[in-house]
Amino acid sequence: MRKLENRIVETLKPATKLALKGRRPDETFGFVNVPPFRGSTVVYPDAESCLAHKNRYTYGRRGNPTSEALEELWNELEGAAGTVICPSGASAVTTAMLSALKSGDHVLVVDSVYRPTRNFCENHLRRFGVETTYYDPMIGAGIEALVKPNTRVIMMESPGSQTFEVQDVPAIVAVAKKHGIVTMIDNTYATGLLFRPLDFGVDVSINAATKYPSGHSDVLIGLVAANEAHLPALKATHGDLGIYLGPDDVFLTLRGLRTMNIRMREQGVNALHVAKALESRKGVKRVLHPALPSCPGHEFFKRDFKGPSGMFSIILDVMSDKQVAAFLNNLGLFGMGYSWGGFESLAVPFDCTPFRTATTYAPGGRGIRFSIGLEDPEDLIADLDRGLAAMHEAG
Numbered sequence: 001m002r003k004l005e006n007r008i009v010e011t012l013k014p015a016t017k018l019a020l021k022g023r024r025p026d027e028t029f030g031f032v033n034v035p036p037f038r039g040s041t042v043v044y045p046d047a048e049s050c051l052a053h054k055n056r057y058t059y060g061r062r063g064n065p066t067s068e069a070l071e072e073l074w075n076e077l078e079g080a081a082g083t084v085i086c087p088s089g090a091s092a093v094t095t096a097m098l099s100a101l102k103s104g105d106h107v108l109v110v111d112s113v114y115r116p117t118r119n120f121c122e123n124h125l126r127r128f129g130v131e132t133t134y135y136d137p138m139i140g141a142g143i144e145a146l147v148k149p150n151t152r153v154i155m156m157e158s159p160g161s162q163t164f165e166v167q168d169v170p171a172i173v174a175v176a177k178k179h180g181i182v183t184m185i186d187n188t189y190a191t192g193l194l195f196r197p198l199d200f201g202v203d204v205s206i207n208a209a210t211k212y213p214s215g216h217s218d219v220l221i222g223l224v225a226a227n228e229a230h231l232p233a234l235k236a237t238h239g240d241l242g243i244y245l246g247p248d249d250v251f252l253t254l255r256g257l258r259t260m261n262i263r264m265r266e267q268g269v270n271a272l273h274v275a276k277a278l279e280s281r282k283g284v285k286r287v288l289h290p291a292l293p294s295c296p297g298h299e300f301f302k303r304d305f306k307g308p309s310g311m312f313s314i315i316l317d318v319m320s321d322k323q324v325a326a327f328l329n330n331l332g333l334f335g336m337g338y339s340w341g342g343f344e345s346l347a348v349p350f351d352c353t354p355f356r357t358a359t360t361y362a363p364g365g366r367g368i369r370f371s372i373g374l375e376d377p378e379d380l381i382a383d384l385d386r387g388l389a390a391m392h393e394a395g
């Protein structure tokens, strides 16, 4: 395989880069994939290089060829100066936040944020003297009214967890830049394939690579990608906290990334097809999908995203546990599980009422979140129709 010149590599499309980057044929005897490098100790060839820490790899926790390959690929996808690997998406969020915050700081967090991110703010940042204010996902440039002299970080997540509101990221970033605030976003829904936060001026892009990048529901991993300005702080925090993920999970994520483009595209098409079908079904009060005009922030989705992934929610036109259970228990193709982004479809009930504080959550029905997999969407729609029929019967 001839090595491409850098000027050609720079012109390659993301799908091509997903197939090409993070490979080391010269160093892996021509084998296509970098294997899992297991190791804590790295031996130095002589005292001089040991004294000067001059080995290419210095210690297992500080990186190995497998982790380096994943970082390289992820940097390409997100347009980042550097990436750090964490043992879960939740750990990626906390590592990113700790890399920018100190006692006495204030952080603005979107109200529709992933719940454990909110828990971290309430249970830990508060304990260390960091104050959090939650903001309406539709706030846009209006976020300036919430900025305090000590506001250090704005933490976005778009589309929002469970309810899928899409934020006006460029408007928020403009306010942040004016006030010297570090911006971060949980980009798990999209990955760099569908939305590249750093191209929009965001400093830090966080991904629970547990979802689409690994893609097979068998790995937990988080990736934090940063621009040049924030990378040193991120790397220092990651190193000082002693964060490390074993090479098997890194390897499986690299393997998943090779097919992520086609998986996400297929899952996005299937999910939109299922969501549109549900719009007209009796018993479905609302469909919350960022590619549908009814979704708050749909105009920003159309402007900023390259397409949808496989996630959306519905609000059922029922309130009783019995009817929600009848719906879920009569689905044969949807697992009930708290993750997403795998090849298999999932459905989970949700209720944001207890943890939305900047906005009122009163949908008038019970919420179900779907992660659509790679099954034929017509089979999924028929399955959902059976669930809805059972729900009506239980009423």
Ligand SMILES: Cc1ncc(COP(=O)(O)O)c(C=O)c1O
Binding pocket: 088, 089, 090, 091, 093, 114, 157, 161, 186, 188, 189, 208, 209, 210, 220, 221, 222, 338, 339, 340
């Ligand atoms: C938006 C979002 N961010 C982060 C995470 C955390 O990822 P992990 O489960 O790998 O800790 C999740 C998990 O569901 C998520 O939905």
